[in-house]
Amino acid sequence: MEEREKLNRLRWRCTRRAMLEMDLLLGEFLDRLYPSLTPPQADAFVILADMEDLELWPLVNGSRESSDPVQAEVLALLRDVRVK
Structure with a gap:
């Protein structure tokens, strides 16, 4: 699969969520x-x-921690995102 197509699929998964807050944040x-x-x-x-x-929401809001150190890095970056 082409990189652009992978990114488009990821964008779809990030912005077509059940929670509007997750759409905006991701x-x-x-x-x-x-x-x-x-x-x-x-x-x-x-994976997230x-x-x-x-x-996902408890991981993003910090009420639950990930046991995976790389996921924890990404979650820390997610928590710092300020939605416009």
């Missing part, structure tokens, strides 16, 4: 920070984006 992260992630961080973000909102 979409902003994808636009601003995703291009600068390391390959392991990008892979971790894809594939999670259901009810599973």
Whole structure:
């Protein structure tokens, strides 16, 4: 699959969520920070984006921590995103 197509699919998963807050947060992260992630961080973000909102939200808001250190790095970056 071509990189552009992969990015388009990821964008769809990030911006067509059940929670509007997650749409906005993940979409902003994808636009601003995703291009600068390391390959392991990008892979971790894809895994996070594939999670259901009810599973992902506690990780994003910090009420639950990830046991994966790379996911934890990405989650810390997500928590710092300010949605316009």
